[in-house]
Amino acid sequence: MNILVVNCGSSSLKFQLINAETEDCIAKGLCERIGIEGSMISYTPAGGEKEKTVTPMNDHTEAIRLVLEALTNEKTGVVKSLDEIGAVGHRIVHGGEKFAEATIITDEVLKAIEECNELAPLHNPANLIGINACKKLMPNTPMVAVFDTAFHQTMPEEAYLYGLPYDYYRNYKIRRYGFHGTSHAYVSKRASEVLGEKYEDLKIIVCHLGNGASISAVKNGKCVDTTMGLTPLEGLIMGTRSGDIDPAIIEFIAHKENKSIDEIMNVLNKKSGVLGLSDNLSSDFRDIEDGYFAGQENAVRAMNVFVYRVIKYIGAYIAAMNGVDAICFTAGVGENGPLVRTLVCKNLEYMGITLDEELNQKRGLDLVITTPESKTKVLVIPTNEELMIAKQTAQLVK
Ligand code: ADP
DSSP: OEEEEEEEOSSOEEEEEEETTTOOEEEEEEEESTTSTTOEEEEEETTSOOEEEEOOOOSHHHHHHHHHHHHHOTTTOSOSSGGGOOEEEEEESOOTTTOSSOEEOOHHHHHHHHHTGGGSTTTHHHHHHHHHHHHHHOTTSOEEEEESSGGGGGOOHHHHOOSSOHHHHHHHOOSOOOSOHHHHHHHHHHHHHHHTSOGGGOEEEEEEESSSEEEEEEETTEEEEESOOSSTTSSSOOSSOOOSOOTHHHHHHHHHHTOOHHHHHHHHHHSOHHHHHTTTSOSSHHHHHHHHHTTOHHHHHHHHHHHHHHHHHHHHHHHHHTSOSEEEEEHHHHHHOHHHHHHHHHTTGGGTOOBOHHHHTOOSSOEEOBOTTOSSEEEEOOOOHHHHHHHHHHHHHO
8 A cells, every 4th residue: 555654844744655565665755945935846756866846835735736746747656646545644743642653533633633732833733734735635535643752652650750740740731752753663663673582572772863862762662761851852962952951041041141931942942952062063963073073172072962961861761671682873863973873882881882883884774783792782773754654554544
């Protein structure tokens, strides 16, 4: 069954058409600047050339229409008609406590997703717009919602509660939710396959290190803790996000710089992380890496603080699970940055970890990068959230 996977942002829409049985990506692309001047669709059929077309898209319905036209185009399309698309899988950022699994989208589900809007005001409304646009153009095609938060719903109370008055949880559902769940689920499962062990028997730590970054602890196939919280701001130092800070800093800066809460939140989300630590050198880890190798003080500082936080959380999760069998690296930095992996693993010798530096330099494969003697295994597993969404969608629709 061919599944159209849709990841809808406020002004962008990423899509992939995936054959859920063969796991092949048949075509993929991106609509950008939806509702803004200069909107553009890029489309790449498998094995074909990428084509970019600047064309007006007033809203997401028009964007989806263009996507469907591209997929069925006589010359460059990959399917003859929309009948060859069995279902649509939507990436939804926040499912709150309501969704611990992917689900077929009904009117009731749509309402429940809407109720999570206040937990993810930047993302969920855009995700809903994507669902409604697809429903309009493909009224008879089943739709499935796959949530970024779902995999983390197995966290026990002691991991998801904050040390706040319990009424905040009771009344407003303020708790830790975690994100990147589809990636953490995919990578941890894949790691067990690569190791040839039963998923249910393993203790796995997944380091999803991209622009946004999070770590999760997966014990016996279930997530028991993760670094992101109520929002994606908590936990690791990221491209532009601060990660964990003392909350009293917010009050301190408000007084010092006469800033509003909104302005400070903007700093924490967009101007902090390695960007802020490097004195605005870059939020892109490639630039930070280049600066690190060149011995630039600001880049070395940003890299060291980033790496130290990763090491600390790995240590915390080894404690949380009472041990670890495998540590996985994934996403932009985790998959492509041998330096980060080397720096992190240097501090894990106490776990009997020794990297094979030659394997650590390889790219694009599911790979064990520790030596055979290494007691704990370290793996690089390229994440594939779209495939995971396609597989879950196909499974529910069948
Ligand atoms: P997101 O999905 O959160 O935007 P990605 O998983 O795409 O993030 O990761 C983006 C990050 O990965 C960027 O900071 C980028 O610099 C980094 N990255 C990509 N390639 C490399 C590389 N070869 N070496 C180091 N970092 C890389």
